[in-house]
Amino acid sequence: xxxxxxxxxxxxxxxxxxxxxxxxxxxxxxxxxxxxxxxxxxxxxxxxxxxxxxxxxxxxxxxxxxxxxxxxxxxxxxxxxxxxxxxxxxxxxxxxxxxxxxxxxxxxxxxxxxxxxxxxxxxxxxxxxxxxxxxxxxxxxxxxxxxxxxxxxxxxxxxxxxxxxxxxxxxxxxxxxxxxxxxxxxxxxxxxxxxxxxxxxxxxxxxxxxxxxxxxxxxxxxxxxxxxxxxxxxxxxxxxxxxxxxxxxxxxxxxxxxxxxxxxxxxxxx
Amino acid sequence: xxxxxxxxxxxxxxxxxxxxxxxxxxxxxxxxxxxxxxxxxxxxxxxxxxxxxxxxxxxxxxxxxxxxxxxxxxxxxxxxxxxxxxxxxxxxxxxxxxxxxxxxxxxxxxxxxxxxxxxxxxxxxxxxxxxxxxxxxxxxxxxxxxxxxxxxxxxxxxxxxxxxxxxxxxxxxxxxxxxxxxxxxxxxxxxxxxxxxxxxxxxxxxxxxxxxxxxxxxxxxxxxxxxxxxxxxxxxxxxxxxxxxxxxxxxxxxxxxxxxxxxxxxxxxxxxxxxxxxxxxxxxxxxxxxxxxxxxxxxxxxxxxxxxxxxxxxxxxxxxxxxxxxxxxxxxxxxxxxxxxxxxxxxxxxxxxxxxxxxxxxxxxxxxxxxxxxxxxxxxxxxxxxxxxxxxxxxxxxxx
Numbered sequence: 001x002x003x004x005x006x007x008x009x010x011x012x013x014x015x016x017x018x019x020x021x022x023x024x025x026x027x028x029x030x031x032x033x034x035x036x037x038x039x040x041x042x043x044x045x046x047x048x049x050x051x052x053x054x055x056x057x058x059x060x061x062x063x064x065x066x067x068x069x070x071x072x073x074x075x076x077x078x079x080x081x082x083x084x085x086x087x088x089x090x091x092x093x094x095x096x097x098x099x100x101x102x103x104x105x106x107x108x109x110x111x112x113x114x115x116x117x118x119x120x121x122x123x124x125x126x127x128x129x130x131x132x133x134x135x136x137x138x139x140x141x142x143x144x145x146x147x148x149x150x151x152x153x154x155x156x157x158x159x160x161x162x163x164x165x166x167x168x169x170x171x172x173x174x175x176x177x178x179x180x181x182x183x184x185x186x187x188x189x190x191x192x193x194x195x196x197x198x199x200x201x202x203x204x205x206x207x208x209x210x211x212x213x214x215x216x217x218x219x220x221x222x223x224x225x226x227x228x229x230x231x232x233x234x235x236x237x238x239x240x241x242x243x244x245x246x247x248x249x250x251x252x253x254x255x256x257x258x259x260x261x262x263x264x265x266x267x268x269x270x
Numbered sequence: 271x272x273x274x275x276x277x278x279x280x281x282x283x284x285x286x287x288x289x290x291x292x293x294x295x296x297x298x299x300x301x302x303x304x305x306x307x308x309x310x311x312x313x314x315x316x317x318x319x320x321x322x323x324x325x326x327x328x329x330x331x332x333x334x335x336x337x338x339x340x341x342x343x344x345x346x347x348x349x350x351x352x353x354x355x356x357x358x359x360x361x362x363x364x365x366x367x368x369x370x371x372x373x374x375x376x377x378x379x380x381x382x383x384x385x386x387x388x389x390x391x392x393x394x395x396x397x398x399x400x401x402x403x404x405x406x407x408x409x410x411x412x413x414x415x416x417x418x419x420x421x422x423x424x425x426x427x428x429x430x431x432x433x434x435x436x437x438x439x440x441x442x443x444x445x446x447x448x449x450x451x452x453x454x455x456x457x458x459x460x461x462x463x464x465x466x467x468x469x470x471x472x473x474x475x476x477x478x479x480x481x482x483x484x485x486x487x488x489x490x491x492x493x494x495x496x497x498x499x500x501x502x503x504x505x506x507x508x509x510x511x512x513x514x515x516x517x518x519x520x521x522x523x524x525x526x527x528x529x530x531x532x533x534x535x536x537x538x539x540x541x542x543x544x545x546x547x548x549x550x551x552x553x554x555x556x557x558x559x560x561x562x563x564x565x566x567x568x569x570x571x572x573x574x575x576x577x578x579x580x581x582x583x584x585x586x587x588x589x590x591x592x593x594x595x596x597x598x599x600x601x602x603x604x605x606x607x608x609x610x611x612x613x614x615x616x617x618x619x620x621x622x623x624x625x626x627x628x629x630x631x632x633x634x635x636x637x638x639x640x641x642x643x644x645x646x647x648x649x650x651x652x653x654x655x656x657x658x659x660x661x662x663x664x665x666x667x668x669x670x
């Protein structure tokens with residue numbers, strides 16, 4: 001599994017060293033962001049940003065505080081509206097879609113602090129994200145079929161919580177809550193998963209298991225991960241995009257961007 | 271144990287569903303016993319009529335349990351829907367009471383008396399369909415639901431929520447009551463629609479009719495409780511709680527949060543409207559004093575006192591608050607408003623989960639303790655009474 005991920009990463013890295021803007025035709029990419037700009041009261045938080053993510057790619061986005069990383073996820077997931085620019089997902093323009101429509105199109109998003117339903121059990125948390133019965137009347141008629149239970153158990157196994165299904169979510173440890181939220185995304189079967197600082201506040205053992213989890217996940221879906229932990233990024237990322245003050249600064253393998261003098265100057269040199 | 275507390279709010283599935291469901295059914299059973307047997311057996315027609323009236327407010331409280339207690343949407347304008355339901359019913363009854371023969375002394379016979387006093391010479395267009403009972407019965411839930419749908423879509427699709435939503439609903443309550451008072455010729459103004467007599471020829475004013483209406487109302491109320499329980503037991507019920515606690519997460523799980531909110535708001539409006547119509551039938555009039563801000567806030571107090579997450583609690587809360595309102599306003603008329611305010615502050619500060627919450631945290635343990643002490647007392651008594659070898663036997667009973 002890991003060897004596969006590494007060759008994959010190396011192959012991608014070789015292909016892209018300075019892949020800005022996208023050199024391949026747009027159809028080869030799962031997600032294409034072009035000329036994305038958002039300004040709040042004239043201040044450009046994201047400034048003419050372009051990037052492209054391939055299917056089954058694990059992309060890390062790094063950058064100093066205020067670089068616009070979380071805003072980028074907000075834009076892709078529809079939480080913030082872009083001032084200009086376009087976001088294409090599987091060739092479809094999702095720039096103006098609403099949050100739930102983007103989720104239904106196949107993009108899952110995890111928040112920085114664990115965002116789970118504390119008053120529900122682990123099982124119910126996962127079940128709530130099961131992609132059926134999402135309309136008002138659909139949810140009134142929703143039944144807990146064996147298929148649903150099997151899906152929930154499958155997701156729980158993936159996130160190391162199979163033995164905790166009956167527990168109230170509020171009693172989970174911080175790391176387990178982070179995993180639970182990842183599990184809630186998995187059950188939606190997204191083709192693109194976006195994670196905002198998934199290992200923040202985790203112990204080193206939990207970080208290791210999360211790295212394994214994410215590497216495994218990238219075998220059949222694409223991921224965008226925002227993270228401050230450079231060691232963690234180095235372990236998992238196929239490719240790294242560096243943002244600085246809302247602008248694209250560099251992109252490539254971790255070694256490549258770490259060697260880039262611009263990156264060293266604004267970020268790693270500090 | 272902590273899971274039991276988690277589940278206490280709703281009809282939760284996986285963990286403690288069965289025990290919880292049994293407990294809730296018991297609570298409903300006790301309430302049904304009170305409403306169907308104890309009250310009708312013990313109360314005179316006047317007091318039973320008052321309970322019947324209180325129970326019509328309980329519909330509003332039930333709606334608030336769903337939309338505020340579970341969904342987190344605080345509406346301070348439920349009186350609007352109660353009133354509209356009541357007015358739809360009252361319009362039919364008023365037209366029936368205003369036949370040309372009994373209104374022969376008016377300058378325009380055949381129209382409601384207040385229209386005649388206001389120099390109207392023919393029935394306004396929007397009154398005409400209310401000559402039909404079928405239409406009126408349909409309009410009772412339909413008109414309030416339509417208004418709730420419009421308000422809900424306009425607010426929730428724009429993500430107006432929380433305090434802002436509460437203030438807007440309050441404004442709507444104020445607007446509607448001012449409108450009703452202002453258009454005297456159409457609505458009977460501040461007096462409302464009074465002198466209602468018969469429903470399809472059946473005299474509503476007799477004790478016998480009132481008694482039947484009391485039971486019809488009670489049946490509808492338990493139907494509403496059953497409906498609420500069913501909704502809360504589905505995924506939509508869990509969705510409501512999830513939305514209340516983590517709206518953003520629900521949205522990012524692919525749900526259109528606004529639609530769920532609109533649904534529960536409309537459902538609460540429909541329940542309130544049924545209560546309003548039953549009020550009109552039992553009490554014999556409808557007036558703007560049930561539409562405005564004060565009654566709307568009082569209805570929130572009923573739900574809050576009962577425990578805003580508990581359907582059964584809402585009914586108890588309504589009964590308790592109204593009973594004490596009647597009692598105190600009979601005995602100490604000046605004190606009542608102060609007590610009402612104190613009650614609301616008390617609920618918010620001391621027992622935020624209301625009567626139902628108090629029962630969960632103290633009542634059940636207390637009941638168990640009483641039962642145990644009673645049991646011990648009875649068995650102790652029994653031992654003393656039993657003849658045969660008395661004292662020595664108990665003294666020389668060594669532990670094995």
